[in-house]
Amino acid sequence: MSLDIGSSLGRLQPLFTIAGLVSVSYVTLKVAFCTLNFVKVFVLSPLLKLHVDVKKLGQWAAVTGCTDGIGKAYAEELASKGLNIVLLSRSQEKLERVAKEIEANYNVQTKIIVVDFAQGPGVYENIEKEMAGLEVGVLVNNVGMASVVEYFAETADLEQYITNIINVNILAATQMTRIVLPAMVEKRKGVIMNISSASGKVPTGLLSVYSATKAYMDFFSRALHTEYESKGITVQSVMPYFVSTNMTRNMRTSITVPNSKQYVKQALATVGVENRTHGYYSHALQGLIFDILPTWLSMKLVFSELKKTRARVLKKKAGGKKTH
Ligand SMILES: NC(=O)c1ccc[n+]([C@@H]2O[C@H](COP(=O)([O-])OP(=O)(O)OC[C@H]3O[C@@H](n4cnc5c(N)ncnc54)[C@H](OP(=O)(O)O)[C@@H]3O)[C@@H](O)[C@H]2O)c1
Structure with a gap:
């Protein structure tokens, strides 16, 4: 059984490699594009009055x-x-x-x-x-x-x-x-x-x-x-x-x-x-x-931060008493 899984994974390895390369290329291109855009918007535009x-x-x-x-x-x-x-x-x-x-x-x-x-x-x-x-x-x-x-x-x-x-x-x-x-x-x-x-x-x-x-x-x-x-x-x-x-x-x-x-x-x-x-x-x-970041992760991170903010606000309102 474990041999079967091992050999299946082995057969899928080229796919994993391609998926990995595509992901890395996507992030690299995105960062490169955003960096160029950043330079255009916040450096060149004010200088050259674009x-x-x-x-x-x-x-x-x-x-x-x-x-x-x-x-x-x-x-x-x-x-x-x-x-x-x-x-x-x-x-x-x-x-x-x-x-x-x-x-x-x-x-x-x-x-x-x-x-x-x-x-x-x-x-x-x-x-x-x-x-x-x-x-x-x-x-x-x-x-x-x-x-x-x-x-x-x-x-x-x-x-x-x-x-x-x-x-x-x-x-x-x-x-x-x-x-x-x-x-x-x-x-x-x-x-x-x-x-x-x-x-x-x-x-x-x-x-x-x-x-x-x-x-x-x-x-x-x-x-x-x-x-x-x-x-x-x-x-x-x-x-x-x-x-x-x-x-x-x-x-x-x-x-x-x-x-x-x-x-x-x-x-x-x-x-x-x-x-x-x-x-x-x-x-x-x-x-x-x-x-x-994927949207689901951004949503999770922001929600978790705001839950902390809400807890702080409630605690302050309750005059320092512990809230849930
Ligand atoms: N500050 C931020 O971090 C931030 C971030 C993202 C987006 N924004 C957006 O940026 C915009 C401006 O925000 P701000 O932070 O500059 O707000 P602000 O300092 O609270 O100023 C709001 C202005 O809108 C007026 N106003 C409020 N309610 C009004 C109403 N019902 N009818 C007519 N005028 C009204 C206020 O006049 P009064 O003096 O009469 O109240 C004040 O002049 C908002 O659309 C906000 O959502 C702000």
Whole structure:
């Protein structure tokens, strides 16, 4: 019997060898391709200015969720390139403050639109009216709502949470695109940047809805780019890992955790160079690791990390008492 198994394995040995060679070649080619792409995106592009010149696309850029974090950084960076900025966010007071700062620092015009995207389909008629006549060449669909690290059915106020997160993370970008895209197509130029997330790449247990909304943003962007590339429009899917903002409780910055200014400076230099991007050099390297790992393993690793995070949060909530 053992001889039979031995001789069968012996006969299969050439197959194992071929499978091994194919796997090693696949990983080697993938790493080589990603390394070349990394050099193009994060070294050559900023040096040779291979990216799109956003100033040539129109007079205005519109940014959703722009009073803090990544959105505010996009608004400032685009203003620094000479674009007027339409600022869309929910707090009038913060909008006025950011508008004043941008006008003073960059000598451009701003327009504020107060909107709570969680309110759903009813908010877009007013946005459309307010934006009518503005030549918008750049749209940054940045607004996003995070979620707590929790099992789906145990999420607090689940019914309302589902409505809010879909309205903010999915509906806003899709409706804003509907509003600005036709005029871009007419002029045959424009850029739409959709802020997805690295958690849209790997189905993420304990962040299931957030991760799924970000996968939507990624798929929507890539599909739209396919449709409109030939019409002069670039649609970019931006997939950050951690950036230090209010959403991440202003976590300590490091090589892998940039602040929003550092992140956006690099991300903006990838427009037109990479249509699906992690936007920042160290995030691209993290992305490469997850690209090489099989999806089931990435899912397992991320889920296991998030289980630890959830346990820590519960322990803290319980005032240090042991939780399960
Ligand atoms: N930070 C990260 O590590 C990270 C990683 C991956 C992806 N992202 C994505 O990047 C985007 C920006 O995140 P962030 O970290 O910069 O967030 P943030 O610091 O929390 O800023 C969010 C901005 O959106 C506004 N906003 C929130 N809910 C809104 C609503 N319902 N209607 C209108 N405006 C609203 C906020 O205004 P208020 O001041 O009124 O709240 C604020 O200006 C999100 O789509 C997020 O999912 C972030």
